[in-house]
Amino acid sequence: MQLIAKIVLLIGFVLFGTKFLALNHDSLKVTKPLKPAKHYFNTIIYSDLYGTGQRDLSGKTFVSKKLKTYQVNQFVLGFNTPVFTKDFYKKDSTVISNFHLLLTGSYSVVTPKFSGIDTDHHLSKTSFGVRMIYNTGKKSIFYMEFSPFMTQDRGYAYTQRYRIASTVVYNYTLNRYFSFRAGYSRSFMFGNRLDLPYVGIRVGRLDGINLSIQFPRSVSFNVPIGKYVKTSLYTKPQGGMYSFANTDTIYYLNNDKSLNFGRYEFLGGARVDVFPSHFFNFYVSSGLTTQNNIVLFSETYNRGNRGQLNSFYKERLKGSLFVNFGLVFKFGKTKSIYNNYNMYNAQDLNSVDHSNNVNTGNTQIPAREKTIKHLQPNEVQDLIDTQDFY
Numbered sequence: 001m002q003l004i005a006k007i008v009l010l011i012g013f014v015l016f017g018t019k020f021l022a023l024n025h026d027s028l029k030v031t032k033p034l035k036p037a038k039h040y041f042n043t044i045i046y047s048d049l050y051g052t053g054q055r056d057l058s059g060k061t062f063v064s065k066k067l068k069t070y071q072v073n074q075f076v077l078g079f080n081t082p083v084f085t086k087d088f089y090k091k092d093s094t095v096i097s098n099f100h101l102l103l104t105g106s107y108s109v110v111t112p113k114f115s116g117i118d119t120d121h122h123l124s125k126t127s128f129g130v131r132m133i134y135n136t137g138k139k140s141i142f143y144m145e146f147s148p149f150m151t152q153d154r155g156y157a158y159t160q161r162y163r164i165a166s167t168v169v170y171n172y173t174l175n176r177y178f179s180f181r182a183g184y185s186r187s188f189m190f191g192n193r194l195d196l197p198y199v200g201i202r203v204g205r206l207d208g209i210n211l212s213i214q215f216p217r218s219v220s221f222n223v224p225i226g227k228y229v230k231t232s233l234y235t236k237p238q239g240g241m242y243s244f245a246n247t248d249t250i251y252y253l254n255n256d257k258s259l260n261f262g263r264y265e266f267l268g269g270a271r272v273d274v275f276p277s278h279f280f281n282f283y284v285s286s287g288l289t290t291q292n293n294i295v296l297f298s299e300t301y302n303r304g305n306r307g308q309l310n311s312f313y314k315e316r317l318k319g320s321l322f323v324n325f326g327l328v329f330k331f332g333k334t335k336s337i338y339n340n341y342n343m344y345n346a347q348d349l350n351s352v353d354h355s356n357n358v359n360t361g362n363t364q365i366p367a368r369e370k371t372i373k374h375l376q377p378n379e380v381q382d383l384i385d386t387q388d389f390y
Helices: 002-023 062-067 341-350 377-385
Strands: 043-052 069-089 095-113 123-135 140-153 161-175 178-187 194-204 210-215 218-225 229-245 258-277 280-298 311-317 320-331
Touching: 062 311, 095 229, 095 258, 123 229, 123 341, 140 341, 161 194, 161 341, 229 280, 258 320
Parallel strands: 140 229
Antiparallel strands: 043 069, 043 320, 069 095, 095 123, 123 140, 140 161, 161 178, 178 194, 194 210, 210 218, 218 229, 229 258, 258 280, 280 311, 280 320
16 A cells, blocks of 8 residues: 555656646746847848730821730849948937848830731840938938949840939928938939939828829829728829840941830729738729830930930830739848837838839838727716626
8 A cells, every 4th residue: 555655645646747847847948048130120032013004006106007906014032131330329219210221123124016016025124233321310311322223124134234223312301291302313213314303292191091192203192991901093103214135226327236125005094912921912003094105216326425315216005904913021030119100100101112103002001000999987987887707
């Protein structure tokens, strides 16, 4: 009997000790302290697909008759990532301002399809640049972007050409409901090399309903629907200037082997952004593309031209339906910007690929939380009285 009692006690001790160790397993672990986030911006990788219908070229020129019809598809793959963030503090360790340095890059392919020639031209553009954003911590933000890029008609190495685009913007946030912007943009978005003013205003909250007018970027009326869906009605320009191999003898003067192809159009339509998780979102949009223009430039004729290029062919086309679809992936943890309306504007400035005028959406601006109703003391008592406690 004593042996049986000892065995029972031993088994009980083992079971109790095992349970005790299991309950205290986490306390025995050596846990590494969590590293604080370094940046306010996520690393973003995005892709964008765009396409239109086919239209006839009705011009009476040699080029128009040779090309016959026009349709365009565009693919963009891009990224931006923070590489350096500097916070400036008061004596009480309160952040008063910050500086951000980000790297950007994109690879895009525009495929204009002409039924009058046998070979499709795949016009690529590769861009790498830097963005600098300084938030004064009060009402002002200074934004600068420099984006050198290379264009090439894929498969024809001799068409490689190097150019640079740039944007400088000052943003003033009067309050959460209003901000305005002014600046300068060196842009190829309108199918030529242009120096344009940058002017913008926004009325309404960036984390709510707002109207944003940003020239030359876009005009949009934005309406969030809950936490996971945002909708917008918008219009924006889209285009660029690309290298184009003269393999189809579109231009027969000066024996130019390489030409410059310009295109621009204005899109008007509706867009839906869906945010299924913190690290991923996608968008779908469709509408009508209008004021479509295609242009061809001779390199020989424009040699030494440092300003706007002169074209030997230009044609405006009829409108068409378009479809647009995009994916956005976010990586890394970030510092909180909740209710920091100056940083909301910094996020808005950083949400656009200016080289291709692709808007990835304000993916990091947190959704507004619903206001909790404040109950009166008698309402609280009513709630207590109606509960059953057993």
